[in-house]
Amino acid sequence: MKKKAMSSHYIILMLILQVFGAATPVNAISETQKNAIYDRCEIIHDNLRDLQRSDSRVRVYLGRYYETILSKFIMPLNVRLVENNLPGTGLINNQNDFNVTRADFVNSYIDYQKGLEDLTLFDCKAEPEKFYEKLVEVRTKRAKVAEKAAKLKKLAGVQVKLVQELEASL
């Protein structure tokens, strides 16, 4: 009986430890990292500014391709399908998905760039820990942009596949 009570106490203790363990900051940085941020603050800021510029270039190029695919391929084909009374539910759904994801891409890009700009203006010498926290947040925002870009690439591939199927059905 005593043994059973002890084991249940042990389980409760483990659960408490786990809860507190989860509550400790995941992104806590070591003393070495803190020093590295402090020492390399200017270089980190320069790197972030370079990244801002190169991201801006990539965004423009990708944006151009998305716009071309949507306005010169996806939309005109759907209009023409309707005019020809041909079934194209999949293609119309793909147009909607592409449109929505493109808007999401732009919004997540703006959100990411705002975060990145805040980071370039943040005094990493004064608060290296806070800087790292913000960096982790910006990484999450960047991951969202990457996710939307990957989805748009996939949807462009879906368009090719659907048109191939339509071609085969004619």
Place this chain on the structure above:
Amino acid sequence: MTTGGRNLTILGTMAVVIAVATTSVSLAVYHNSGDIYLDRSRPGFLPDEEEISEDEEEDYEFSKTGVITKEVLEDYLENLEVEVKALDSYSDPFGAEALSDEKLGILEEM
């Protein structure tokens, strides 16, 4: 100062105040809407010289009218695949690597 001169000064001051106020509002909207992050004409974000191409390539656009045949779709696919390939050339856009500790030089010493 004559009355006319004073009025002219007031008018000038008011014009400057209104101009500063409206410009400030425009800049605030430009910044808060996020348009600033999409604009590459701002200083420091202008396209590099090598980016400005002068190729006069004919732009393909699928016509919204006409009959849909196998040949039409073949032509469509041929042109669409060019754009898809261009997209594919960006293997990992906005990848995590660019913001990694390693890239920024904040790695822990081993």
